Amino acid sequence: MSTDVQLSIGLPNFGSWPAGDWRGFTDVGRAADDAGIDRIVLVDHVVMGPNTQNYSWGRFPTPPEADWPEPLTLLAAIAAVTSRVRLATGILVAPLRGAALLAKTAATLDQLSGGRLELGVATGWQREEYDAAGIDWDNRGRLLTDTLAACKALWTDLPASFASETVNFTDAYCAPRPVQPGGVPLWIGGTLNTRNLARIVRSGDGWIPIMGLSTADMARDVARIRTALADAGRDPGALRVQGPLPLVKDDAGRFDLSRTMAGAAEVIAAGATAVHLPIQVFCAGPEGAPAFFAEARKAFDKVVSGV
Template sequence: MTDDVQLSIGLPNFGTWPGGDWRGFLDVARAAEDAGIDRIVLVDHVVMGPHTDKYVWGRFPTPPEAEWPEPLTLLSAIAAVTSRVRLATGILIAPLRGAALLAKTAATLDQISGGRLDLGVAVGWQREEYDAAGLDWDRRGQLLTDTIAACKALWTQTPAAFKSETVNFTDTYLMPKPVQPGGVPLWIGGTLNKRNLARIVESGDGWIPIMGLSTADMGRDVATIRQALADAGRDPAALRVQGPVPMVKGEDGKFDLARTLEGAPEVIAAGATALQLPIQAFCAGPADAPAFFADARRHLDAVLGR
């Protein structure tokens, strides 16, 4: 059903796009809501090491000294000036926060926003962040698995108890709980390997495919996840998927929004429930954002016949 598909816009909470005024991000978020955008997505790095050349998905978008505000803090400010648009991370490096602190922070933000938070999580790619946090880089996968499962326990149990290799607690109270039933939705990011599939089945509500995955491969992986959910007794139709729309350039060599969104039906057919676009590919800065949001909403509705 295309009526259920959300238009999801990635906002660059890093580098120079905001023009040095992070308070201006609130105006951008308000403009997104006014234009009928369904979700806004921020990304995460806690600290940066010098070796951005180790980023394997192309050229890293900033130098290591670039500004990069913490996404949950910025989303809290955005929550205060909006009322409808969903607030998402895509992704948050969950193990860097620790389970109890992350559960508390996310639950508070869900309360403040009236139940609008989607928490996209993954392990990240940079060892230096784990070193700075005093965490074992080689155990990052286990840390992610345990962190998100522990968050689920804290959000849904009163008192909560959880036991794993890296997180353990009993008779523990976390209040307030998130507004959303079952806790904040967890969207697991990354390649659909065996461990990520297990995380989705055990604790996840959605999946964020790894950057660069083709639409056809995304569709194959969505089918795999749905089958695994069904095998585990969970509803496969409830799976949420953040699907990037393949970018298309026009004759001038610039990314063409209308042509790009013509590919939306194929991404939806592959299983996407939230169509993802990066705003910085189409407008140079915050001043251009209101027009971009309006055009994106209009073009997508036209393509989908809405």
């Protein structure tokens, strides 16, 4: 089994997990770094509307009035107290941020972190965010496609020019550029429909499967993406995939880390390059994070080594 597969942990930058003190998230990030966790992943909502029942993937985790700190700002704070853990979003609602500003913000954070940023991006599910930002909800897919391609241009060309239906600029100087060659890696989130497949082929470095997708279906879709990349002259072996671990409970009905981690081999075999699980189902708050990270690292290494 490949030793290049990463252990990816989702941190709940929402609700009440950190007991209202978001500065404490820097301690959680440092604990992940110290424990050898490969990636930490934050989520995004710019504003929340009242209709959380429109969330399609189960019960929404918070009421609309709950805290949702901006993830890139929070990752910048974590970057200042860490040195190796990769800093990711999963997902960032990219169309809510203008392409030029997103490119500059991400490049700055990549510089500050020493080249550790990864952007998981998608359109999001909530119309109210687009309304609040004055952005056409019905045009969100086109805007995502153009925003990602424009960011790639701004990260690689100096000056950069770009023309599309929704984003246009000529001789734009966006500096500093990211540390990482080719720019900040873009992991496209969502169902592998025709449009998302085209985005991955054009601008993506990775894929974040939609919540609830089975491991078998993930394997099928990974094969489809790799074929499309090869057909486009890109290296299919370079594709990155965030593979969620199916969560398993013990006999008492509590989520069990060791039983859950036992499924990592199957997820890796399906094409995951980053095996992902959320911290909050295993520990109630930040005080339990160091012990959780140490246990998760040990359990993951055991699976990967084939022991």
